[in-house]
Amino acid sequence: MSRKQQRGEVTVERVLDAALDLYAREGEAGLTVSALTRASGVSTGSVYHHFGNLHGVVGALAARWLGHLLGELSEALTAHQEARPGIEAVVRTYLDFVRTEPAAARLLHSPFADREGEARAAEIRDNQEARISPMERWLNAHRAAGALVDLPTPVIEALVLGPVVALARRHLTLGDVDLEAAAHRLPDLVWRSVAP
Incomplete structure (x- = not known):
């Protein structure tokens, strides 16, 4: 696996971990792209790149x-x-x-x-x-x-x-x-x- 693929997997894991934490605290309504980028430290572009949209994250x-x-x-x-x-x-x-x-x-x-x-x-x-x-x-x-x-x-x-x-x-x-x-x-x- 290349370094780029490894970084991509790490990014995906960070987003998913942050999404579950947000969902646990705020429910579906609190799970927004801006909240997700703040919680995960991942850029908005990376979220869209890996998941397409918020629906894809969930x-x-x-x-x-x-x-x-x-x-x-x-x-x-x-x-x-x-x-x-x-x-x-x-x-x-x-x-x-x-x-x-x-x-x-x-x-x-x-x-x-x-x-x-x-x-x-x-x-x-x-x-x-x-x-x-x-x-x-x-x-x-x-x-x-x-x-x-x-x-x-x-x-x-x-x-x-x-x-x-x-x-x-x-x-x-x-x-x-x-x-x-x-x-x-x-x-x-x-x-x-x-x-x-």
Whole structure:
């Protein structure tokens, strides 16, 4: 990698780190190009060069954290040979991510991320294929073996992640959910929804 490419990567990382900090403190409204250049020390021209516009910054930031979350979920699921511990690990891992990375979780559960997900679903899936495929193979194998309910994989994914995402959104918006307490009960309840 050339020095110019290395500098470019450093610039991108600085902008994304600053963007998440701004998003955590100010929300989407506080994330402006001028605030971003002040916080990151990167020039306006560099922001536009690397990201195209502010929308590109937020999209790249969401993609970065989605990849991180999917990586953790994939690792948690595929680390288990048996279905129940794998499903329960996914639930606990997701809740732990929301608890330990609240700014990133807030971004991933934001209206912006929802709009991006709808508009660019195929592209996002292609970009995250390396993280998604092992989870799909694991689910398909356990379903075929009779260790999971005989439903299409997307339905199983919805049964597992739907309640977790809803709980995460409520925690992030209202703050009235104790994630640690939920992590004790929810894995078993989710497992029951996909048990054979």
